[in-house]
Amino acid sequence: MLNGLIQGLHLILTVHGIGMLALGVVVGLVFGAIPGLGGTTAMALFIPLTYGMQSQDAMALAGGIMGAVAFGGTITAILLNTPGTPMSAATCFDGYPLAQQGKAGMAIGAAGMSSSLGGLFGVVILVAVMPIARALVLSFGPAEFFMMALLGLVSIAASTGGMFLRGLISGAAGLMMAYVGYDSVSGGIRYTLGIDYLWDGIPLVPTLIGLFAIAEMIKLSIIGGRVVRTKEFGERIVGVREGIRATFRNWPTVLRGSAIGSVIGAIPGVGGTVASFIAYSVTMQVSKHPDRFGKGEIQGVIGPESAINAKDGGALIPTLAFGIPGSAEMAVFLGMLVLHGLEPGPLLLIEHQGEMFSLIVALTISCVFATILGLSVTRWLSLITLVDVHILVPAVISVSLVGAYALNNKLGDVIIAAVMGLLGYQMIKYNFPRVTMVIALVLGDLAERSFHQAMQLSDGHWTVFITRPISATLLVLILISLAIPVVRFLLARRQSIAAKKGSPG
Amino acid sequence: MFARLKIGTAAAIVALAGMMTPAMASFPDKDITLVVPFSPGGGFDTYARLIAPYLEKHLPNKVHVVIRNEPGAGGRKGLADVYRSKPDGYKIVIVNVPGAMVPPIIGRKVGYDLQKITWIARVSDDAYLLCVPGKSSIKTFADFKAYAAKHKVKMPSTGAGSTADAMAKVILGVLGINGDIVTGYKGTKEMTLALMRGDTPAGILPQQSTRKYIQAGDIRALLTTDDVSVYKGVPTAKSLGLEDLNGLYIHRLIAAPPGTPPSIQEILSDAFMAAMADPAAKAAAAKAHRPFAPLSGKQAEAAVKKQLALFLRFKDELKK
């Protein structure tokens, strides 16, 4: 294996290789930052370019893009509360409040460092797990997928803190939205009113663009002024270093987030979006000050960010070991591999060690490189938060609608984005968390499908969810997730009662 | 006076002729769009991107071939979109047959008619395998029949109306086996994984993409619908006496809107055939393990007709 690593490094460290890597990083950052574009689009656009290239240069480009996309999305998430990619949505919760307090630099610094560390961690896990990758991927069947989806839904609801009830309502609404369209289990079509466009259901990315980007712009437009709400903006330059230091100080959070990211990223079909949300939720639940989350708690940025890049390492496990893509990005990446004659599968790692390791090396370097690049322009980027809202708003709205269309050349996507924008604003106004709606939209299909599949495979025996060991474990995690807020509440009540008793009458 | 009239008419005729012929003689004179009605990264997308540069090479007038992904509705959206476009040869589409055939057979409304569409060429085809998990105790087709006699056979599929679903139903129908199709898997890869896991005791998988799993021993194939036995030890359906299953393939074809002028159809067809015969193209295809199986426009049309007849025979099984 060390041989392979050296081979990989050798193949990358050429002028061509580094050039491709750098290009990938820049592309990844830009595509990640613009809502509507993302890793998948970037890969799809650049695959044709790799056609004439050497495989390892193509790997360098792919690794560069994959490693940088998340950070790009995070930058807009922090500065504008509009995540450039779905997985960066979790970073908005505490990242944006920090920006509003004039601490954008710190948030971005922490995010960058966390995602670097997380990415490195993910790669380490990838390499370490490879030998047992097969057994791992093969032990996740429909029953486990259902539990996984349920766990995701529950963690998100539990993490909405002070808006639990409305969080559940948003989640339920999101689930109903997920059921629109063709249902592969029953073969029927639901709620489409005969509109062809809705056959594939309500699309995720335009919804995201609307609920977050456009809705946020509506709010800004009404309130006026600038993104920064307070006067303390001087921190912006010092902020970045402070953010980096904060990351190292909170290394347990980084470790936790990375672990969650790699594990969840490795499960094909569940997706990285969920990884960052679960990381956020877990970080909040184990913290000593859960009430600080959502108001600019730096851990709320570090946790999910560590997960995001770690998930890339994880997602490569089933992709490389089986040719089963762990996410949409991976599916496009697979296409590129095949084009270059690198057929994924059990034999890939044996026959093409050099190329594979060059990919891994590229991914590693990319995470770090992206962070350096991103951080160096952070000072300029944070200035966005000072820009007058009425210049920002029409620009962002325009880019959002362009991005929505650019996705699949479907007019319907633009309309969905606009409609979701209007809905999103009302949700902001009346405190309905948008995040649970998005997560429900993402997981709704997986949950329902997996449930019916598991039931059909077990001939209708419910016990299958408990008898399969991994499924049972996940069930326990779900119950714990539900229990923690309740336990917390009871403990807090007992403390306040004790305090009242203790104080002089 | 008459002389002037005659000259005038002659001039008019020449002018008209001049206007018409350049248009046809200089096809193509701008970029051609090849629509892929599926997401990037999949088999159709890979083939389209594989052949595009060679198509460019073999088309007259140095134009570009631009790939456009238009996924949606299981491939029907992109196909319907091109079907409705102007039949000028500048918008063509890669089609999944029998995938595109099945929805109209089971009664779904679609925006195209495969009998009226203009066929340009076939890029590839792929046979189907009856598979079991590598670790299964079922080792031969005879074992499978014995198993099926005592149990209801579960098989994975993607969803009612999909190619995978149709293939499974047709094959079970021909074999006279009582099957339980578990839908909801998201694609061939997921179905393969399901089989490897042992979710179901058997499944129908496409031949090309399953190769590496068979080599690694994760999947065992009991028979193939191919004409010849491509993998060692896997008998053809023909050799097992199952004539009906012989030739049950998935085809990747190129089509243009109905009413495309024959001259344009010919230019495109010839370009595709030349591209697929190009040694560099063949090498690239071999490297990616995606071989071509070229057929010209006319031949493609015949193949489609043949498969339509086959599928219509199993209309009832498909409707279940």
Place this chain on the structure above:
Amino acid sequence: MTLSPRQQNIAVAFIVLGFFVMMFAWSGQIRDVRGREFPLLVSGAGIVLAVLDVIAHTDTGVGRRIGLILSGSAHITDDGLTVGIGRELTVMLWIVVATALMVLFGLVAGIPLFVFGYSSLYARRTLRQSAIAAIATIFAIWIGFELLLNYQLYPGLLFAN
């Protein structure tokens, strides 16, 4: 007639309730049993949740207790609720206008029109400032998308062939 924040929240909760009742009824019409299960379950739960939400926002003992446990009413923030419906509707209308412009005239024409309109009419900038903003925006977008990324910007319903 302006509603107090509490009244607004109750009204919204009723609207949400109405949504779930409608979805429940609609789900009942799904033909396949398996296709019905989850939607009925979820919309049914939604009805229950929405009812709880209505109660949580009322000024009653029960309401306050529910609010405490589930945080329904505890945080009626003022952010935006007293801004005035006129301004809100105006901005929302601008979104509709932006979308309509881009859908009808395409992105290349629609974007500058929208930016110019918004800048001059809503944000009350001078005509020159608005024009600069409009041109700058479409220029940047055009360079970014059409040139660099080779994306076709939507030509609009009126101009598409």
